Amino acid sequence: MGLFAGTPLERPVTCERCGNPLADCRCPREPGAAGSPGRILLPKDQPVRVQRERRRDKTVTVVRGVTVPPEGDPAAFLRSLKTRLGTGGTLTDGALELQGDHVATVVAYLRSLGYPAKAAGG
Ligand SMILES: [Zn+2]
Structure with a gap:
């Protein structure tokens, strides 16, 4: 005892x-x-913003607000997004940056996982 x-x-x-x-x-x-x-922190409580941004002469898709990624860690989430989109990408502070314009695809994918994702800005 x-x-x-x-x-x-x-x-x-x-x-x-x-x-x-x-x-x-x-x-x-x-x-x-x-x-x-x-x-x-459930996906539904993580408002995600997906935004197209310019980097010099390139377009990137920036994903913000995924505090707890579906894979548990941001690096694994980035890898799965890169595979899904067939593009490159990187982790920046608190955000994921994917090469090219994938706003619509990323918003649809995150919504399918339960995240209230929205396209933001232009
Ligand atoms: Zn539990």
């Missing part, structure tokens, strides 16, 4: 959404502080 036997502290910490122990939880979460789970 440990110190916390019979108290609520003895129970394993479980996810408030899926009920699994946190080690098995695959719910979308914000990055938490070291050792602590982040806040759950």
